[in-house]
Amino acid sequence: MLKNIKEMVENFSPSTLYSSKLEEMSRLTELYQLYIVDTEQEEEFDHITTLIRDVFTVPVVLISLITEDRQWIKSCVGINIKEIMRDDSICQHVIADKKAIIIENMENDTRFKNHPIAIEHNIYFYVSVPLTTSKGNIIGTLCIGDHKPKSFTNHQLQLLESFSGLVVQEIEKRYALLVEAKWKDKLLQENRRYLSLVNNLQDVVIQTDEQGNISFLAPAWEDLMGYTVEETLNQSFLNFVSTANRDHFSKLFSNLVERKADNFKQVVQYITKSGKKKWLRLVFSFIYDKNKEFLGTIGTLSDLTDLVELENERQKDRDLAKKVQLSVTSNPIHHPSFKIDCEYHSSLDLSGDMYYWVQIDEGKYGVILVDVMGHGIASSLVSMSIRSLLHGLFKKVQDPVLIYKELNRHIHTLLNSPDGIISYFTAMIIYIDTNNKRVEFVNAGHPKGLMQVDDTLPHIMDKGSLPIGLMEHPPIEKGIICYPEDATILIYTDGLGDIIGDDVNQKLLLCLKEYKKTTKTLSRYVLDSVELPDKLPDDLCVISIELN
Structure with missing residues (x-):
C-alpha cells in the first residue's frame, strides 16, 4: 500500500532540500511503486558497485534511494552503512539541484567540511550523480568516495x-519481473491442484520393510518396469538395480540407515523385465520407531531415462563444441621482436574466455582477450560469435578504438534482445607496432593489465571504456605507451583475481621482477606461482607478450 505522499511532503522539515513539492510527490510516488526500498541485498546491484569500484579505483561505492526522510543504501562496497537521515545527507543536494555534486576535497568545501561522513567514515573525496528513471524522476543517487582528496575529470x-x-x-x-511474477503466481495457484495430480501419477509410490523388501507398490510400477505388483512384492528392491550399481547403492543405503538419516535421494540404473536399462530417481524417507530403530522406507521412483540419455547426448555435443572452441584459439608466436604465449583453463566444459592474436603486417600485431558475462554454453556461443569477426577486423581496422566500436555495434545488433536481456563482455584490445615501438590499447571494463618498459615501474593499462555491449555509444579513451628498447605485457581475465584476491597486480609485479627467461614462458611462470584449486571458480586466462 502506497504511503500518503502528499502528506509526507507537506510535513517536510525546514532543513529538507527538494526541487519543488510537485516534483517531490512525483518522484516519491514512483520510488514506492518500484517496491525496492528496504529490500534484501541483490547480486545484480552488488555486481555493479564492484565493477564501478574497479573502474574508478575508489574504495567506496554506494547505490542509494532517497525516501521522504532517509538515504537508504541498496548496495555498497567499502563502507558499512545502511541508511543516512535525509536532512544529514549530502545527496539531498542532488535531489534539490537535479544535477551531480562533485567534492574533490571536503576540507576545502565549507558546506561539508565538518560533515559526519567525512568525520565518522574518513571520506574526503565524494561524487554523487542522480538516478533518473525513464519517467524523469530522480529516485536516488550513485556515489563514489575515497579516503583522500582527488581530482575528477x-x-x-x-x-x-x-x-x-x-x-x-x-x-x-x-520491477517488470516483479509484475510478471505476480501474474504468473496467480496462474500457478489456479493450476496447482491439476499439476500436483499429474506429477504424482508419473511417480511410483514404494514402501519397504527394514530388510529392504518391497511391502507396497503403486500400479504405475507395472508400466514402468514390466513386472506385475504381485510378482514384485516381498522381493528386495536391490534385485531390480543393475549389477553395475548394486554394490555401491547397497553400501550407500546401509550407511545412511546407520547414521539415522531422515531421507535418501539417488539416481540409480534399474533393469526392466525385458532387460532394458532405465534410470530412476529414488526419493526415500526413512521410518523409525520412537527408539530410533529402523522400520523401513517410503518413497517414490521417477523415470529419468529420457533426461539422462538427453544429458548424455548434450555432453557429447558439449565435448565436440569444446574441441571446436579450442581449435580456433591462436598458437604462440615467437618472432625476434615479438613473443606471445597464453595459459588457459576453463571452469566448465565450455568457456566465455576467448583470446586471439594475429600478425597484421611486418612488425605489426593485434591482440584481444575477451571475458564474456556468465559461463557455459551461452557465453561460449557469444565468444565464438566475436571470434568470427576478429581476423578481418584486425586486418582492416588497425585502431583499438575502432575495433571496440565495431564489436559494440555487433553485440547490440545481433545479441541484445528487445526483452531487456543484455549480453556484454569485458576485453583488452591491443595494437602493437614493433617498428615504431608503440603500443595502443583500449581496456573495456577488463582487469588492469601491466606493461613494463625496460626496468622502469610498470604502466597500468586502465584507459578505455565500459564493457562492450552495456550501452550503444559510451565514451572511449585510448591508451598509448612507447618503449625505447624492451617491454613486457601481462594481461589476464578476472578468474585469476578470484584466486589471488585484491593484490593480484602486486603478485604480477613480483612475477615480472623474478621471471627468468628460461624454457618456461612468462604466462606459465605466473600460473606456477599460484596455487590453483581443483575446481576453478571462473574461467582463467593469462597472456604474456615480450617485445625486444
Whole structure:
C-alpha cells in the first residue's frame, strides 16, 4: 500500500532540500511503486558497485534511494552503512539541484567540511550523480568516495553517469519481473491442484520393510518396469538395480540407515523385465520407531531415462563444441621482436574466455582477450560469435578504438534482445607496432593489465571504456605507451583475481621482477606461482607478450 505522499511532503522539515513539492510527490510516488526500498541485498546491484569500484579505483561505492526522510543504501562496497537521515545527507543536494555534486576535497568545501561522513567514515573525496528513471524522476543517487582528496575529470563524470543509467535500467527491469511474477503466481495457484495430480501419477509410490523388501507398490510400477505388483512384492528392491550399481547403492543405503538419516535421494540404473536399462530417481524417507530403530522406507521412483540419455547426448555435443572452441584459439608466436604465449583453463566444459592474436603486417600485431558475462554454453556461443569477426577486423581496422566500436555495434545488433536481456563482455584490445615501438590499447571494463618498459615501474593499462555491449555509444579513451628498447605485457581475465584476491597486480609485479627467461614462458611462470584449486571458480586466462 502506497504511503500518503502528499502528506509526507507537506510535513517536510525546514532543513529538507527538494526541487519543488510537485516534483517531490512525483518522484516519491514512483520510488514506492518500484517496491525496492528496504529490500534484501541483490547480486545484480552488488555486481555493479564492484565493477564501478574497479573502474574508478575508489574504495567506496554506494547505490542509494532517497525516501521522504532517509538515504537508504541498496548496495555498497567499502563502507558499512545502511541508511543516512535525509536532512544529514549530502545527496539531498542532488535531489534539490537535479544535477551531480562533485567534492574533490571536503576540507576545502565549507558546506561539508565538518560533515559526519567525512568525520565518522574518513571520506574526503565524494561524487554523487542522480538516478533518473525513464519517467524523469530522480529516485536516488550513485556515489563514489575515497579516503583522500582527488581530482575528477569530465570524462570520469560521463562514465559515472553512464553507470547510473545502468543502475536505473536494473531497477526498472527488476520491477517488470516483479509484475510478471505476480501474474504468473496467480496462474500457478489456479493450476496447482491439476499439476500436483499429474506429477504424482508419473511417480511410483514404494514402501519397504527394514530388510529392504518391497511391502507396497503403486500400479504405475507395472508400466514402468514390466513386472506385475504381485510378482514384485516381498522381493528386495536391490534385485531390480543393475549389477553395475548394486554394490555401491547397497553400501550407500546401509550407511545412511546407520547414521539415522531422515531421507535418501539417488539416481540409480534399474533393469526392466525385458532387460532394458532405465534410470530412476529414488526419493526415500526413512521410518523409525520412537527408539530410533529402523522400520523401513517410503518413497517414490521417477523415470529419468529420457533426461539422462538427453544429458548424455548434450555432453557429447558439449565435448565436440569444446574441441571446436579450442581449435580456433591462436598458437604462440615467437618472432625476434615479438613473443606471445597464453595459459588457459576453463571452469566448465565450455568457456566465455576467448583470446586471439594475429600478425597484421611486418612488425605489426593485434591482440584481444575477451571475458564474456556468465559461463557455459551461452557465453561460449557469444565468444565464438566475436571470434568470427576478429581476423578481418584486425586486418582492416588497425585502431583499438575502432575495433571496440565495431564489436559494440555487433553485440547490440545481433545479441541484445528487445526483452531487456543484455549480453556484454569485458576485453583488452591491443595494437602493437614493433617498428615504431608503440603500443595502443583500449581496456573495456577488463582487469588492469601491466606493461613494463625496460626496468622502469610498470604502466597500468586502465584507459578505455565500459564493457562492450552495456550501452550503444559510451565514451572511449585510448591508451598509448612507447618503449625505447624492451617491454613486457601481462594481461589476464578476472578468474585469476578470484584466486589471488585484491593484490593480484602486486603478485604480477613480483612475477615480472623474478621471471627468468628460461624454457618456461612468462604466462606459465605466473600460473606456477599460484596455487590453483581443483575446481576453478571462473574461467582463467593469462597472456604474456615480450617485445625486444
